[in-house]
Amino acid sequence: MKPINCIIEEVRSEAPLIRTFWLDRNLDPAPGQYVMVWIRGVDEIPMSFSGPDTITVQSVGEASAALFSLGRGSTVGLRGPLGNGFVLRGKRILLMGGGVGTAPLAFLGEQAKSAGMKVASLLGFRCKEDLIFRDRFEALGDTIITTDDGSLGIHGRVASGLKELNLFEYDQIYLCGPEMMMWDIISRTQEHAKKTQACINRYFKCAAGICGSCCLDPDGLRVCVEGPVVMADRLLESEFGRYRRGPTGGKGPCKG
Ligand SMILES: Cc1cc2nc3c(=O)[nH]c(=O)nc-3n(C[C@H](O)[C@H](O)[C@H](O)COP(=O)(O)OP(=O)(O)OC[C@H]3O[C@@H](n4cnc5c(N)ncnc54)[C@H](O)[C@@H]3O)c2cc1C
Ligand code: FES
Known part of the structure; x- marks a missing residue:
């Protein structure tokens, strides 16, 4: 797939190091899909x-x-939408995210609400200045916020908000954020793994299923084409949360 040219129409600052870019093209993506x-x-x-x-x-x-430094009128090349995206299931869903990983969840939650689903969210940030999309999530339904430094909401990591929720009430759970945050949630909520869809991050090069850069041990799942949304029960049996490959293909620690 060749990149198509795209003009940035608008830029909005969400947090000191996070900005949203409006593209002059609607590629009709599903939430959870990505673009190179x-x-x-x-x-x-x-x-x-x-x-x-x-x-x-x-x-x-x-x-x-x-x-991040590009402004209105700048151009980029786009390949996409790519990957599988989240699948909406059931009547009542829970979104759980951390940092910039909340971005695809806001998009997903808006589609779910339009489809008549009941949506709740548990979101974590390092501090209140890093909080993004508060209005979007609060417009969807009940929203619990955690901050690592306690400057807003519950003091602690995302998992510290789990005590406020009964996960059995939700038909499907959607997860996206830093790997160690997602691993923390998945390993604490293993009995819900079969109804948890996680949008994960690996080192992508080709994004076409050819180079092997993004493959997940032990079964070689190509995250760029068979993901990035993977069921949590599959992640429990994988390298996820333990190690990941970098630009050279060598194994390194997970981050976040
Ligand atoms: C499916 C998917 C969706 C993503 N969605 C978002 C998003 O919505 N918003 C956002 O801010 N970030 C997102 N990322 C992460 C983003 O792609 C990386 O932060 C970016 O590639 C880092 O490149 P860099 O040159 O700025 O940093 P580098 O200095 O190269 O690396 C900084 C960190 O990013 C990781 N990284 C670098 N290149 C890649 C790559 N090609 N693929 C995956 N990880 C990489 C490195 O391992 C390192 O941990 C997503 C990643 C994936 C795989
Ligand atoms: S990035 Fe090349 S196979 Fe996934």
């Missing part, structure tokens, strides 16, 4: 959709910082 964004002269990196025509970018390194 080619920042010319720098790199091509994966980004989830935070809406039908938006991506929400956290500046963490060279390519994301270059994208």
Whole structure:
């Protein structure tokens, strides 16, 4: 798939290192799908959709910082939408996310509410300044917020909000965020793993299922094409939360 040219129509600051970009194209993505964004002269990196025509970018390194710095009228190349996306199931759902990982969940929650589902959210951030999309989640239904430093909501990691919820009440649970946050949740809620869809992050190069960069041990699931949404029971039996491969293919620690 060749990249298509796209013009950035609008940029909004969400947090000190997070911005949302409106694209001049609606690629008709499903929530959880991603797009490879080619920042010319720098790199091509994966980004989830935070809406039908938006991506929400956290500046963490060279390519994301270059994208983060683009303004209205700048152009990027796009390949997508790619990957499988979340599947909406049941009548009552729970969204659980951390940091910029809440972006695809806001998009998903809006589709779920339009379809008549009851939506609740548990969201975690490092501090209140890092909080994004509060209005979007609160418009969907009950929203619990945690912050690592206690500056807003429950003091602690996302998992510290679990005590406020009865997970048996939800038909389906949707998860996205830093790997160790997701691992913490999945390993504490194993009896719900068969109804938990997690949107995960691996090092993507081709995003076409060819290079093997994103494969998950032990069964070789290609996260770029068979994911990035993976059922949590499959993750419990995998490398997830234990190690991950970097740009050279070598194993390294999980982050977040
Ligand atoms: C399916 C998917 C959806 C994503 N959605 C979003 C999103 O909505 N918003 C957002 O801010 N970020 C998202 N990311 C993460 C984003 O792609 C990385 O932060 C970005 O690629 C980092 O590149 P860099 O050059 O800025 O940083 P680097 O300095 O290269 O690395 C910083 C960190 O990002 C990781 N990383 C670097 N390149 C890639 C790559 N090609 N694929 C995966 N991880 C990489 C590195 O392992 C390192 O931990 C997503 C990643 C995936 C796989
Ligand atoms: S990134 Fe190449 S196979 Fe997934």
